[in-house]
Amino acid sequence: MKILAIESSCDETSVSIVEGEGSNVSVLSCETATSLNLHKETGGIIPERAARKQIEFMLPTLNEALKKAFPSLSPNPEEYMQQIDAIAVTVGPGLIGSLLVGVETARTLAMTFDKPIIPVNHVKAHIYASFINHTPNFPLLAAVVSGGHTDFVLMSDHNKYERVGGTRDDAAGECFDKCARIIGLQYPGGPSIAKEADSFREDNPDIKLNLLPRPLANENTFDVSFSGLKTAVLRLKESDEGKKISLQRFAAEIEEAITDTLINKVTKIVESKDIKNVVFCGGVSANKHMREVFEGRLEAVDATLIVPELEFSTDNAAMIGSFALFNKEFKDWEDVSPDPELHF
Ligand code: KG4
């Protein structure tokens, strides 16, 4: 089965063609256009500007993804669409203007070429990014850590989710983005902080990074909280002590505090629920240091870590296609609409 998948829930415009049966997903193409440079100018996403860019990017990205997936066909929509069995699209959660661009594109294709639609939850699809290269082993714990979400979810099988914890306020990616801005680094904060933190660690391998708090660390909950961390960064930056701290050290302190906060709760869940498989996914899982720390800490409690390929950590349409291949719930185009507040 071949699926044409579309993702446009935030600031990316992505189209992918995936193929597969059972637990075997191959990505024939995945084209992603980003309006990152636009958001760098404003230090964050302005929803209206993101959606306008997505309207501009959608058709060229779609065209490119089809050309790459089917290089031997003559480039014409009819011929391409004959190869496609269904269309998958992110219906939520996300920004309404952005979601509408993807959903209306999917509905138009479905109506014109008489194809069914598989509506996809973006957060669940982040988990399925890691099933592109790994066969899922249930039960598993998924830590979905992105700019919009930080959720700890137990999956006993496909389509069986139980959220056992997660953030009570800001998402971890949001915390990276806000802290980066406080210390004067560019949007998106995750990669900017990671770059400076790496250089600090390389020069100071033995320094303990414990200047920032680990919120809720000692409380009997699987929840985390990041809004206090952001305030602590601001306070430290403005203090006399903070004025002597280098940008690189600040970045390393922030990265370590977020990493520690997350892995402490993940190991706590793994131990108390006796879980052997952990998926770490979402944009923040692109962080190299976090991947290493997660791997080591989970090995110590006898659990295996699964992460998506780097290119499928941040938002992309291949993960939407992967979810659709495992969860084939077909709908007619009339019955598909965006839901910005969609939950698990
Ligand atoms: O999953 P994603 O692409 O979009 C959402 O669904 O939110 O995640 C974007 C988030 C941003 O907050 C960004 O700063 C963070 O992922 N991010 C990272 C890294 N790359 C992206 N955070 C830490 N380290 C990275 N290397």
Ligand code: ZN
């Ligand atoms: Zn995402």
